[in-house]
Structures are given as structure tokens and as C-alpha cells.
Amino acid sequence: MSGLKLPARLRMDGARAAWAQMSPALRAEAAQVLDAAGREVRLSAAGLTDFDSSALSLLLSAARQCSEQGVTLKLNDAPEKLRELARVYGVAELLWPTAAASTPV
Template sequence: MLKLPARLRMDNVPQVWAQLEGALRAELAQVGNAAGRSVSLDASGLNDFDSAALSLLLSALRMCGQNGWQLELLQPPKQLRELARVYGLESLFWADAAVTAQSSAAAALPV
């Protein structure tokens, strides 16, 4: 499992992405022989971030998708999920967000 650093801001995201991209490529190659087609990214230590963090996560999601893999973002801080929700990206990272959005939309329909 890969782990995000504690800080993801505009000034350090390019350096973090350079490291994460290499680690993702290695993980995809290593896990490629395993049964699962999913890569886990632990976000539990992330505590200082801005919207550039979403850019990095979208890049990771895109890389995994291009290779036929899914990216699992584990233990995200509440504020990161909220930021993703504000930008309309929450359902890209967390399947339960898509279910919640569908349930809310269905509940809002007149009967």
C-alpha cells in the first residue's frame, strides 16, 4: 500500500507527484501478477493540503485507469472528502459517495 505525505500543497505537489508516479508504476507492475486489479493509497496521514491535492489524486486515478486498475483512496481526512464534494469529484474517489448522491437525487424526486 502506498501512502500520501502529510502535506500536499501547490508548492510541493509536483515533487510528490514525481515520487508517487514512480511508486504507482512499480506497484502496478508488482501487483500486476496478483489477482486483484486495485491499488491502495493511504491518505490517513494527510493533514495539510489545498486543491492541488485533488489534482495529484486525479493524476493517480487517471494513471491507474489507463492501465485497467482501480485506485482505492483509504482513510481520507474529512476535509479532503468535503473538498472533493465541493468540486464534484467525490464519487470518482469513493463509491459510497456515488450511492449517497443517487439516493439523495431519488429522494428529491416528486412522487
């Protein structure tokens, strides 16, 4: 299981199409993870370079879908600008729960 990757561009005008592709891929990956007795679906954001707040919406939907299937979404290699955007919108702890838990208040 190699995990999934976000596209390089994820903006409002392409978010619906991106979700239409990602949702079935997430379901399939979650099924494979569960078959292998795993608990985590990995999603790489390393290639994400052009994005807006719709990327957060897509990622939150992905995390919710994974949770509904009994697995956790692990978002890897997120650009710092994406992490900052998530902090500004108050959703960082939903996308990176362990990082938020270890961050002093």
C-alpha cells in the first residue's frame, strides 16, 4: 500500500472533480488497509503547490470518509502554507491531531 497523493493544484474550480476522483480511491485504499489489519490511510501532500481553502474542505471530507470506514487519515508532507491555512481556519487539529496535541498553548 503506497498511499495516495494530492494533485499539484487544488483550487475551488477543480475541487469537485478532485473529490470525485479521490473519494473512490480513498474507499479502495481504506479497504486495503483494513484487509491488512492496518488503521491508517496515508495521503501525501508533497506535490501540492497551488491551492486555496477548498483544499481544506477536501481534506476534511477525506478525513471524515476515512473515519466512517474505521481508519484514520494521515496527511504527510504537507506544505507549510497548507498547515498555516489550516491553523488560520482553526482546523489544523482535525488534520494533524498529534501535532496539535504536542503544540503548547
